[in-house]
Amino acid sequence: MDQYRVFGNPIKHSRSPYIHQAFAKETGQELNYQSQLVELDAFEQDIKTFAQAGGKGGNVTVPFKEQALALCDQVSKRAALAGAVNTLSFRDGQILGDNTDGIGLVKDLLDHKVTLTGSRILLIGAGGAAKGVVLPLLEQAPQQLVIANRTLSKAEQICQQVSDNRLTCCTFERTKDYDFDVIINATSASLDGRLPAIPETVIAGVGVCYDMVYAKELTPFLVWAKQAGASKVIDGLGMLVAQAAESFNIWRGVMPSTDEVLCQLRADLD
Known part of the structure; x- marks a missing residue:
């Protein structure tokens, strides 16, 4: 066998x-x-x-x-x-x-009827989890994919490696300068009960917030996103x-x- x-x-x-x-x-x-x-x-x-x-x-x-x-x-x-x-x-x-992490993420988002084509997507974090999903997300033809990270140079490195004009990066604070349809948390913050340090105003009115972490209850990020006005929240079990x-x-x-x-x-x- x-x-x-x-x-x-x-x-x-x-x-x-x-x-x-x-x-x-x-x-x-x-x-x-x-x-x-x-x-x-x-x-x-x-x-x-x-x-x-x-x-x-x-x-x-x-x-x-x-x-x-x-x-x-x-x-x-x-x-x-x-x-x-x-x-x-x-x-x-x-x-x-x-x-296969990125393929898993994309499939789960599509299974939840999330529109990625033509969407403005924020990816929070620039570690291994984020790097693994950049190409599969770009293959879905979003309008824009922004990587936000506390240390900007790490996000910039990904942008340089991929070299796609739909891909850009910024600090957590500068996310307030954009409008997003989908926000994906690729940090491990929820595992420690923490939140990524993006302004709460970025969440308001967003269609979908996704956390790659999952738990019995909603993760801290998804609880926060729901309270801040996200229309739909999804955890990472499907991924x-x-x-x-x-x-x-x-x-x-x-x-x-x-x-x-x-x-x-x-x-x-x-």
């Missing part, structure tokens, strides 16, 4: 084994998918050991996504821009890397499932449905 893993530290919380086993059952695929705790200094060795033992592929979560990129013989364009890999494939003695579906498709050549798995995960949170 084909073997797959998700590698991370910590890893106990990972929902990937449940998601991928559900995908396998739905699509009639024979595979075994498990989680593996990796010691902080053992990532490269653990990946190579798994590949040499016949493993077919793996997902990578914190804190190893950047190390995964360095391990790969080939990487996708979106992974190269992200500077991070979350999907590994082992073929013919080579390690192939991809980043998690959709990026997993893209990984599954890369490995198995079949795209699973995400609806049933997402409903079950949402119920498990309640």
Whole structure:
């Protein structure tokens, strides 16, 4: 039976084994998918050991996504821009890397009937999570994509790498100079109960606010966005499932449905 893993530290919380086993059952695929705790200094060795033992592929979560990129013989364009890999494939003695986070985000937004084409989008943050979604968002033909970050130089670096006239950047404070239809929080602030330091006036009247983080209750960012006047708020659980579906498709050549798995995960949170 084909073997797959998700590698991370910590890893106990990972929902990937449940998601991928559900995908396998739905699509009639024979595979075994498990989680593996990796010691902080053992990532490269653990990946190579798994590949040499016949493993077919793996997902990578914190804190190893950047190390995964360095391990790969080939990487996708979106992974190269992200500077991070979350999907590994082992073929013919080579390690192939991809980043499915942006595809997952876009699918979840579209599943929620969010219009991206022609929209003015604000992406908050310029770390790995933000880098991973820039190209897939631009592929949806927005009117404008603005990256806002506390340290402007990090956002500027992404703009220079991509070189697209629809893409620009600014500090958190300067977001007040723009009007947005969609705001996406790609920072980890909600994990710590914090808010990104953008002016509250930027939220008022915005159609959609999205947080890549998810929880049982609305995240602090989404609570704030709703109070500030956002018409629709969405958390990142659907992104998690959709990026997993893209990984599954890369490995198995079949795209699973995400609806049933997402409903079950949402119920498990309640």
